[in-house]
Amino acid sequence: MIFLHYVSGGCTFIEAIFEDNDLKTSKRLEGVGVEISNRNPLVFFNKEYSDIHPDIIGLVCLAIFYPFIGSDVTFPQPITPKLAESINRDIFLKHKKLNIRNVSQDLIPYLGEQGEVLAFGGGMDSSAIRALFPEAFVVHEASIKNGILVADDANELTASLESKGRGSLVETNSRFISNPGGWHVWIGSIVTALLEAGKRRAKYIYAGTILGSAFMSNGAKYFDRHASSKWHGPSGNYWQQLFWDIGLPLVQPLMGCSEILTMQASLKYLNKNEISYCTADNGKACGVCPKCFRRSCIENYVTGEQIDFSRFDNNAVNLILNKNLFILDTYTQHLFHLDGRPQVLLEIDWHFYLKTILSV
Ligand SMILES: [Zn+2]
Structure with a gap:
């Protein structure tokens, strides 16, 4: 797969050029592994992301298109050996071995200068991070599906933060380039935060993973994340490790917190209706569903x-x-x-x- 990255008319584009051994149909790497087929190789973002470190752009390409890559990759620009090694960490080989055609021994790794970016989903967990780390720059993805903006309460909230210089609402179709729609790998939900962090030279990205998903397999069984760091890498998760290895760590400050604690922390926003836990009722909580x-x-x-x-x-x-x-x-x-x-x-x-x- 050959990736292109270009900026035009105030928008940023990531384009995947499929080669002979790439896959038009693959499986989502989350949940039960639903079969997905790519219907659009062109991803857009309604903001300008030029002059972003090649490793960050490379990670964006992987987060969106990984399941469809056959065996060879050409990134928009050469990446560091560190990212190339991280993508071929042993645990990744259960999926595939990637031959990366453009690696530069001379590329200086990304070095964040200041600040943190919050990958804001709009729910209770990322709202708790907003409450705990009010200085973090809030980035929310406004999903575009078939050319239409998907209704979501958090869009309005983030737009208001953006007008105060404290956030960025990024419109993109990255969640809906396949049938059925949805992110292909869990880090797909972080790509807008990645781009904003790269633009702002941020030191960290915060995401709202809590105790249940970090250590308890969402209530099913205990997951020994510390032990698994032997094969996942020090972060405890091989996808998360990619962020660490490019020098822009994805940090999950709520890893030790239950939903009860995040609820307590986010109540300050809850009272102001700034949390959208469910978006089934035209972007607002429906008030009747299991969520x-x-x-x-x-x-x-x-x-x-x-x-x-x-x-x-x-x-x-x-x-x-x-x-x-x-x-x-x-x-x-x-x-x-x-x-x-x-x-x-x-x-x-x-x-x-x-x-x-x-x-x-
Ligand atoms: Zn609901």
Whole structure:
């Protein structure tokens, strides 16, 4: 695959030229590995990103197109040997070995000068980082799907931060270049932050990974991240390690925090409706889905405020509760264990309940 990077008319473009052994159809590297087919080799960003370190541009190319690359890569500009080695770390070889055609022994690695950039998703976790690190420059991706802006509450919020010089709202189609849409690798959600960090010469990128995803496989089992750093690299995750190796570490300040803690930290923004946990209702929280249910449960636990749970008495939420041996009686506001024992919402076995909601 040959990559081009160019800036024109105030926009930045990353173009992938497919070669004979590249793949038009591949699998997403997240979740169950859904089959994806590329329908657009041209990615745009509505901001100018020129004079960005070649390793950063190289990492952007990988984050977007990695599953479709066959075996050979030519980046827009030669990259450092360090990035080339990191992409071929042993653990990457389970996917493929990449022959990188343009590596420069003379290229000086990226060196951040000042500040941090927050890869802002708009949800509870990245809002907690905003609360904890108010000096971080906020970058949010405004997704464009088939030429149309995808509704998202966080767009408006970030646009207002941008007008104060504290953020950047970046429109891009990078999330929707394949069928079905979605990021192909989890670091796909960081590309706009990467570009902004490169432009601003930032030292770090913050992202909102929390305890559940960093160490608990989202509630399924404990993941020994420290032990796994032997083969993932010191950061504990081989994709994250790419950021470290190019000199722009992706830092996850909430790795040790549960959702209860991030909820507590983000309440200051929650009250101002600056958090969009779910965007199912035309960019706003729908208030009825399992995601909203989960957030309401945690909010109820943290604030102690009475929440009307009757709106969650629907198939999608009950399915999850039933799966975990609970049913929700919206009339009495009790959770019933299926053995018939009624349990008041806040008096149930919290560990068991957390497991229930973490599985949503
Ligand atoms: Zn919802």
